[in-house]
Amino acid sequence: MKQESRKNEIIETAAKLFKEKGYSAVTMRDIAAAMGMKAASLYNHISSKQEILKEIIIALAEEFTQSMEQIKTSNKTCIEKLKEIVALHVSITSKNTFGMASLNNDWMHLEEQLDYYLNLRVSYEENFRSILKSGILNKEISNKNIEVMLFSMLSTLRSLYVWIPKKEVIDVNKLSIQLSDVLIDGIYK
């Protein structure tokens, strides 16, 4: 559909601006200017500023939650699962760094969809936690404070959107392996 593609252009343009200044500091006139049109014209394609944010965030959140579900129910070792989670974040983030910025920084400005988003997020974190937990029971993973481990990994993965654009070229596979290595084995010799 022709209209859909124009809508997506707007969403991508907006995401780029949201990453730079945050949702609240970006005006419809900013988005319009970046699209080479007037603010009122945006409303031929989208229904509100809110809708743009929703489209950016919910799509990503659903992608994460869904993939996590698959990883969790696969029959791999816990360490393998963690590596897949790392690869998932690297992959999604490298495809959409702008959107990931909104997901991380602007979710609180969701309105009707805020509860739904929070549910997705909690579910994601619980699955992550349960993988760590069975890894500890398995003796695959060292018996350290589980919340500290979860927090540390998640923080790093959630910050990827800041860091990936700074790399000249990204070899998604190589980065995933390096990251898993540091996150799982640490940095101590």
Next chain:
Amino acid sequence: MKQESRKNEIIETAAKLFKEKGYSAVTMRDIAAAMGMKAASLYNHISSKQEILKEIIIALAEEFTQSMEQIKTSNKTCIEKLKEIVALHVSITSKNTFGMASLNNDWMHLEEQLDYYLNLRVSYEENFRSILKSGILNKEISNKNIEVMLFSMLSTLRSLYVWIPKKEVIDVNKLSIQLSDVLIDGIYK
């Protein structure tokens, strides 16, 4: 000074609101309401909304940069230095979670002080990097991609402001040790 304390109250109140919604989404009327006064009255104590942000961010950034300088020039092992950096982040963040949110999310809304802030940040990161580098040369630290190690540690430390308030009670020392453990030794058994 009496006036100074009122000014600090405003800054702390504002920081709390900035953490919840971000600098741009918080209005002077929001801050005033949280202080139990009218927006115009704020200007008896501060000169602009900008100034509030500046006071929050620059003080923290200077504290980090200054402490990093001290850590760097001490004659400890690199691993010891890294542990001190972790403790520094835990300590500052536990004392001012609200301010840390602004430091992380709203620095781009600094205006005159933006360049100064960016310089402080670059200097901090370069010192961090150079500690890692000499650790590798020393054979204290494993020879992995230095940027990945730096990114991973910094991401976790910078996200502490999200996580610390969720803990019921914080034992700063214990948390520093646990975090250092996970960040340095990883999670693999």
Next chain:
DNA sequence: AGACCAAACTAACAAGTGTTAGTTGGTTTG
């Protein structure tokens, strides 16, 4: 050629923005 339509436009809106000016009442100070 004429009807249709998507997608741009202009003009305007009500509400909200940061900030200034001038005022008021209570407290401290000479």
Next chain:
DNA sequence: CAAACCAACTAACACTTGTTAGTTTGGTCT
């Protein structure tokens, strides 16, 4: 006790915000 001061207030400002209404444009199908 009067003067000065502090910290709140009311009222208002110029400007920006998201959004709506109605109009124009250029291309496509019948």
